[in-house]
Amino acid sequence: MAPASPESLGIPSAAISALLDSAADSNIELHSLMVLRHGKVAAAGWWDPYRRNDVHLLYSLSKSFTSTAIGLAASEGRLTLDDKVVTFFPEALPDIPSENLMAMRVRDLLTMASGHAADTFGPLMWDSDDWARGFLAIPVEHEPGTHFVYNTGATYMLSRILRSVSGENLTDYLRPRLFDPLGIDEATSLKDPAGTDLGGTGLSITTESIAKFGQLLLQDGVWEGKRLLPEGWVDEASWPHVSNGDDPNSDWAQGYGYQFWRCRHGAYRGDGAFGQNCIVVPEKDAVFVTTARADDLQALLNLFWTHLLPALGEALPEDPIAHATLQNHLDNLYMHPPMGGGFSPISETISGRTYEDTDGGTYRFQFIGDRCRVHALGHVIEAGLGDYVRGETSFDSKEPRPVATWARWTEDDVLTIRIQDTKTPLNTVLTCRFGDGVRVELRRSGTFMPAEGPVFEGRSEPS
Numbered sequence: 001m002a003p004a005s006p007e008s009l010g011i012p013s014a015a016i017s018a019l020l021d022s023a024a025d026s027n028i029e030l031h032s033l034m035v036l037r038h039g040k041v042a043a044a045g046w047w048d049p050y051r052r053n054d055v056h057l058l059y060s061l062s063k064s065f066t067s068t069a070i071g072l073a074a075s076e077g078r079l080t081l082d083d084k085v086v087t088f089f090p091e092a093l094p095d096i097p098s099e100n101l102m103a104m105r106v107r108d109l110l111t112m113a114s115g116h117a118a119d120t121f122g123p124l125m126w127d128s129d130d131w132a133r134g135f136l137a138i139p140v141e142h143e144p145g146t147h148f149v150y151n152t153g154a155t156y157m158l159s160r161i162l163r164s165v166s167g168e169n170l171t172d173y174l175r176p177r178l179f180d181p182l183g184i185d186e187a188t189s190l191k192d193p194a195g196t197d198l199g200g201t202g203l204s205i206t207t208e209s210i211a212k213f214g215q216l217l218l219q220d221g222v223w224e225g226k227r228l229l230p231e232g233w234v235d236e237a238s239w240p241h242v243s244n245g246d247d248p249n250s251d252w253a254q255g256y257g258y259q260f261w262r263c264r265h266g267a268y269r270g271d272g273a274f275g276q277n278c279i280v281v282p283e284k285d286a287v288f289v290t291t292a293r294a295d296d297l298q299a300l301l302n303l304f305w306t307h308l309l310p311a312l313g314e315a316l317p318e319d320p321i322a323h324a325t326l327q328n329h330l331d332n333l334y335m336h337p338p339m340g341g342g343f344s345p346i347s348e349t350i351s352g353r354t355y356e357d358t359d360g361g362t363y364r365f366q367f368i369g370d371r372c373r374v375h376a377l378g379h380v381i382e383a384g385l386g387d388y389v390r391g392e393t394s395f396d397s398k399e400p401r402p403v404a405t406w407a408r409w410t411e412d413d414v415l416t417i418r419i420q421d422t423k424t425p426l427n428t429v430l431t432c433r434f435g436d437g438v439r440v441e442l443r444r445s446g447t448f449m450p451a452e453g454p455v456f457e458g459r460s461e462p463s
Contacts, residue, residue, distance in 0.1 A: 001211065004040040005323055008315055011035070013322040015311035016043045019303050020329055028300055029293045029335070030275070031056065031425070032207040035308065036215055036287040045330035046207070049388055049404035049422050055186050055204040056291040057424040061278060062189070062203035063155045064270030065178075065213070067110060067237055067259035068229065069162050069170055072177050075230035078165040081107040085136075085157065088164045092133040100140035106161065108144040109154040110258040111241045115144040120153030121200060124192075131192050132160050148244045148256060152200035155259060156192070159199025170197035181228055182216065184209040201272075204423060207291055213270075214278040214287035238268040238280070251301050263301070265309055274425040274446050275300050284312045293425035293446040338416045338429070340408030342370065342385035346434060347409075355438045355458030363440060363458055365415070365432070372407040374417065376430075376440075377456070383407035383417050393419065396428055396442065396453065421446075428453075436460065 006013045016035060023030055031050040035043040046052055073079055085104045086093055094101075100115045108114050120138050128134025135153055159170050166173050171189045179187050186209070190202030197203075216222075217238070221229025240255020240262045247253040251269075254262035261271050263279065270278040275292030277300070288308065294300045351367045364375040371389065374381040379395035388404040396419075406418045417430040425446030433439045437460050442453030 001036065001039070001041050001208070001215065003044070004042065005318060006035075006042040006326070007318050007323065009037040009040060009042045010313045010315050011037060011042050011308070012311050012316060013319055013326040015307050017322070017326045017329055019307040020045075020333075022303055022307060023300075026296075026299060026303075028275075028296070028303070030333075031291040031293065032289070034207055034211045034287075034289040036211055036289075037312065038285050039215060039219075041211070043326065043330060044208075045333045048334040049390065049420060050291070050335075051422075052208070053206060055188070055206055055423055056276070057272075058203045058205065058210070058276045059201050059272030059274065059425075060152065061210070061270040061272035061276045062199065062201050063152075063259040064278065065174065065203055066155050066158050066162075066170060066199040068178060068233075069174050070106065070110065070158055071230055071233040071237060071258070073162055073165060073173075075233070079106060079161065081105065081110065085109065085161070088161050089132050089136060092130065092136055094137050097136070098140055100143055101136065104140065104144040106158070107241075107258075109158050109161075110237075111145070112148050112151050112154060112244075112256055112259075113145050113242050114149070114151055114154045115140040115142040115147060116149055116151055116154075117141040118149060119151045121151070121156065124153050124156065129193060131156060131194070131196075145242075148242045155200030156196075156198055159197050162199075163196055169195070170199055171203070178213075178216075178228060181223055181226065182209070182212045184212065207289055210276075210278050210291075211287060211289045214280050214289060217278075217280050218282060218285065218287055238262070251298060265305060271297075273448070276425075277301070279304065281309070284309065286312060291425075293427060295445075335420065337388065337406040338408040338410065338418050340410035340416060342407075342409065344409040344412050344415070346413060350434060350438075350460075353460050355456075355460055357456055357458045361456060361458070363432075363438060363456060365438075372415070372417070374430075381405060381417065381419065381430075383419075388420070390422075395419070396444075 032046045083106050124131045124134045187205050189197040217234050220234050237258035238260045242256050244256045245253025251263045260268045262268050266283045267281040275294035277290045279288040288304050347367045354364045356362045361377050366373040370386045372383045382389045382391045383405040388406045392400040394400045402422045404420045408416050410416045413434045415432040419428040427445045429443045431441045440456040
C-alpha cells in the first residue's frame with residue numbers, strides 16, 4: 001500500500017503524534033501501529049525490537065480470518081450458515097445429543113451464540129484428545145442463537161467444519177483465495193493435536209498484512225479491482241447480529257457480528273488479546289491497526305477515538321514541520337529496557353558460579369563484556385547489559401523462540417533480565433537476587449500462562 005502524508009489524507013500529523021505520546025504516557029505498550037485513510041498509509045511504526053517484516057501472533061484477531069473463510073466456503077456452496085453443526089460430525093456425537101446441541105447452526109458459532117454458558121476452549125485444550133468430540137460433549141445450556149458468550153471453542157469448530165467441507169486447513173484454504181491476492185505469504189497457524197488450524201487463535205502475520213485485510217474489508221471485499229469476498233459478506237459479517245451488553249461507553253457492548261466486534265462511532269474490529277486490533281471505520285474511510293501488549297484494552301481503543309477520530313476530515317495543507325516531527329518519532333520508536341545499570345560490584349565474584357536447588361536444577365551466570373549469559377535449568381539466555389541481544393531461547397517454552405533480551409542491575413545484588421518475544425506479546429522477567437545463593441523469580445505478561453512462574457532458590461557452588 002502506498003504511503004502519503006497525513007495532511008494529504010485529511011489527518012493532522014500532530015494528531016498521530018499526540019496518540020503516540022498518549023500511549024507512552026499511559027504505559028500502553030504498542031509493538032506496531034498503522035493508520036490508513038483513503039487506501040493509503042498515513043503512518044506506520046514498529047517499536048524496536050519489533051520489526052516491519054516480523055510476524056506477530058494475532059490471538060483472537062485470527063477469528064475474523066476464520067469468519068472470512070466460512071463466508072467464502074458458503075459462496076462456493078460448500079456449506080450454508082443454517083447447516084446444523086452436528087451434521088458435519090455424525091461420528092463424534094454423544095450417545096444422547098441434547099435438543100440444543102441438535103439445533104446449533106454454523107451461524108450460531110459465528111455469532112458466539114452457540115448456547116454454551118462459558119467458553120469451551122479450555123476444556124477442549126486440557127480435557128480432550130479429539131477436540132470436535134470434546135466440544136459436542138459439553139452441555140449446551142441455552143437455546144442456540146439467543147445467548148452471547150465469547151467462545152473460542154466455537155471458532156475452532158468453524159475451522160474443523162471448513163476442513164471437513166474443503167479438505168484443507170484454514171490457512172491452506174485461504175491462501176489462493178485471500179492471502180495470495182493480498183500479497184500475504186507469511187501466514188502460519190497453531191494447530192490442535194490432530195493438525196487442524198485452531199481458527200479462534202494462533203494465526204501469525206505481519207502488521208502490514210493485517211492492514212491489507214482491514215482495507216479489503218473497507219472496500220467491501222474488492223482488491224485492485226477484483227472481488228475477493230462475496231458481495232455483501234462484509235456488511236453481513238460486521239452487522240451486530242447479537243447483543244453483548246448495554247454499556248454505551250464500552251467497545252465490548254455494541255453488538256457482535258460474525259467474529260467481528262462492533263465498536264462505537266460506527267466502526268467494527270477484529271480483536272485479539274493484549275491489543276491486536278484491526279479497526280475499520282467506514283464512515284471515515286479509515287483503518288487503524290495495532291499489535292501490542294496492553295492490559296487496558298478500552299484505553300487502547302480510546303487512543304483512536306480521542307486523538308484520531310475527531311481529527312479526520314478533508315485534505316489539509318501540507319505541514320512539513322509537523323510531518324517531519326511525526327516521521328522522526330515513527331522512525332525511532334523503541335521499547336524501554338529495564339531500569340538500572342550494566343555494572344555491579346559483585347559481577348566478577350558471581351560470574352561462572354553454579355547455583356543448584358534441592359531438585360538438582362541449576363543456574364549459572366557469566367558476565368563477558370557487555371553481555372550476560374545465563375545457563376538456566378538447561379537452557380541458555382543471552383542478554384545485553386547495554387542494548388538488547390537478539391537470539392533464540394527455549395527457556396520457559398516448549399521450543400526455541402526468537403527473543404530480544406536485556407539484563408540490568410537494578411540494585412548491586414539484584415539482576416533483572418527481560419526476555420521479550422519478538423513474534424508474540426509475551427514478556428518474561430527474571431528477578432535474580434544474590435546473597436549466599438540466588439533466588440530467581442519469574443513473571444510473565446502478554447500470555448495466558450500463569451503470571452507467576454516457579455521460584456528457583458539455589459546455593460552457590462564456586463567454579
